[in-house]
Amino acid sequence: xxxxxxxxxxxxxxxxxxxxxxxxxxxxxxxxxxxxxxxxxxxxxxxxxxxxxxxxxxxxxxxxxxxxxxxxxxxxxxxxxxxxxxxxxxxxxxxxxxxxxxxxxxxxxxxxxxxxxxxxxxxxxxxxxxxxxxxxxxxxxxxxxxxxxxxxxxxxxxxxxxxxxxxxxxxxxxxxxxxxxxxxxxxxxxxxxxxxxxxxxxxxxxxxxxxxxxxxxxxxxxxxxxxxxxxxxxxxxxxxxxxxxxxxxxxxxxxxxxxxx
Ligand SMILES: NC(=O)c1ccc[n+]([C@@H]2O[C@H](COP(=O)([O-])OP(=O)(O)OC[C@H]3O[C@@H](n4cnc5c(N)ncnc54)[C@H](OP(=O)(O)O)[C@@H]3O)[C@@H](O)[C@H]2O)c1
Numbered sequence: 001x002x003x004x005x006x007x008x009x010x011x012x013x014x015x016x017x018x019x020x021x022x023x024x025x026x027x028x029x030x031x032x033x034x035x036x037x038x039x040x041x042x043x044x045x046x047x048x049x050x051x052x053x054x055x056x057x058x059x060x061x062x063x064x065x066x067x068x069x070x071x072x073x074x075x076x077x078x079x080x081x082x083x084x085x086x087x088x089x090x091x092x093x094x095x096x097x098x099x100x101x102x103x104x105x106x107x108x109x110x111x112x113x114x115x116x117x118x119x120x121x122x123x124x125x126x127x128x129x130x131x132x133x134x135x136x137x138x139x140x141x142x143x144x145x146x147x148x149x150x151x152x153x154x155x156x157x158x159x160x161x162x163x164x165x166x167x168x169x170x171x172x173x174x175x176x177x178x179x180x181x182x183x184x185x186x187x188x189x190x191x192x193x194x195x196x197x198x199x200x201x202x203x204x205x206x207x208x209x210x211x212x213x214x215x216x217x218x219x220x221x222x223x224x225x226x227x228x229x230x231x232x233x234x235x236x237x238x239x240x241x242x243x244x245x246x247x248x249x250x251x252x253x254x255x256x257x258x259x260x261x
Contacts, residue, residue: 002056003208004228005030007174007215009037019219020046024055026224032148032172032215033082034060034093035074040081052084058148058172058215059087060123063094063257071107079116089119091148095129095259101136109142121146121172124253126260127163134167148172151212153182153203153243154250161210171212175252176203187246191239197230204230206243 006023008016008031016039020031024046033043047055059082065074079085090108111117122133125147137144147164151157151173164171177183183199192202204227207214216227235243254260 002028002030003213004028004204004230005032005056005058005172005213005215006224007032007217008039008043009034010217011037011039011042011219013039013042015219017042017046019224021049022221023224024050026221027228028224029054030056030058030213030215032058032060032174035062035065035078036060036093040078044081044083048083056088057082057084058089058091058121058146060091060093060148063092063096066092066096066099066104068103068107071104072110075111075116086115087117089121089146090117091121091123091146092125094124094255094257095122096257097259101133105133105136105140105142109140112142119143119145121148121169123148123172124258124260125149127160129259130163130167130169144169146170146172146213148174148215150175150251150253151207151210152176152178152250153185153188153206153246154178154248155252156244156246156248158244158248161212165211171210173207173212173214176207176214176216178250179252181250185246187242191235191242195233197233198226200227201230202235202243205233205235206240209235209240 006028011019020043108120121144147169152175161171188199188202192199218224
């Protein structure tokens with residue numbers, strides 16, 4: 001799996017197809033998609049000309065589709081749209097306490113046993129959610145490999161990161177630039193000058209130093225290329241500590257149904 005992937009949420013129609021195709025041409029090999037993205041047909045078309053086995057797809061199943069029946073039905077529908085026979089990593093998009101996790105996981109285990117997913121994970125799960133799901137998953141021998149969460153220098157979730165590392169769950173960071181607002185931070189700009197890198201590259205490098213995988217979003221070819229050029233330098237401990245200290249309270253993605261508490 002490549003460390004840096006493309007977040008396709010919000011991309012629609014022809015633009016979606018073009019950006020996914022462009023990203024694959026540039027060299028991205030990790031594409032993050034969502035059941036609710038309303039763009040699976042376009043992503044499927046963009047993938048057609050590439051070797052499926054070289055591409056890692058993470059797919060998020062919507063929080064309203066978590067009953068046993070719905071998981072199986074919506075997953076099949078999405079596979080058809082994406083024109084693929086398997087998904088590399090299936091994620092539960094958001095926790096939903098109104099649907100028993102036992103039945104969601106039973107369906108996911110079936111999909112895995114049928115060979116249609118390689119890995120399973122979650123998204124937007126906090127430590128409480130993880131403690132609960134780990135127990136249930138353990139009973140049916142289902143591994144939780146990843147937790148995709150909003151993570152950036154203004155929402156450095158050190159405790160969650162530590163918990164995930166301890167439980168061998170890989171953090172996949174989304175919104176690395178906080179939608180763009182973090183790029184103007186003076187601490188990050190100062191470090192970027194030192195390395196001749198852009199603020200975006202410094203933030204991505206910081207997330208790599210934290211051993212997370214990342215999904216970025218960009219509609220610009222230049223930015224897409226730039227965001228992959230982060231493997232030829234590393235940050236010092238002092239610089240990492242300075243970025244760590246930027247704060248921990250800017251959560252951008254907090255829909256009404258979210259259960260962070
Ligand atoms: N699991 C989840 O729940 C999940 C997962 C993934 C995404 N999401 C959703 O995806 C969205 C997150 O996206 P976000 O927009 O916050 O992501 P982001 O990656 O933090 O920010 C994207 C913004 O940064 C700009 N950008 C990208 N690369 C850049 C570069 N090298 N230099 C300068 N600017 C750059 C982009 O502009 P350009 O287009 O001009 O490059 C875009 O405006 C949210 O709406 C969230 O709901 C959710």
